[in-house]
Amino acid sequence: xxxxxxxxxxxxxxxxxxxxxxxxxxxxxxxxxxxxxxxxxxxxxxxxxxxxxxxxxxxxxxxxxxxxxxxxxxxxxxxxxxxxx
Numbered sequence: 001x002x003x004x005x006x007x008x009x010x011x012x013x014x015x016x017x018x019x020x021x022x023x024x025x026x027x028x029x030x031x032x033x034x035x036x037x038x039x040x041x042x043x044x045x046x047x048x049x050x051x052x053x054x055x056x057x058x059x060x061x062x063x064x065x066x067x068x069x070x071x072x073x074x075x076x077x078x079x080x081x082x083x084x085x
Contacts, residue, residue, distance in 0.1 A: 001025040022034055
């Protein structure tokens with residue numbers, strides 16, 4: 001995953017603490033609680049967010065959010081988990 005120029009990784013650490021992130025390089029999309037996992041899924045699917053990543057990074061982030069969702073919320077995964085982005 002590449003470091004983004006428009007992100008300040010320390011902001012994510014300051015806001016969420018030492019948690020697991022779907023994008024650990026930029027400390028974006030926390031996946032430590034149900035509330036954060038749901039918000040990460042929602043925010044990541046906004047064009048202004050996912051368009052800033054290349055296809056490989058998109059797949060990695062999406063798969064990390066899905067994995068966290070299956071482990072902590074529902075083993076079936078999030079709604080529209082097969083949605084293309």
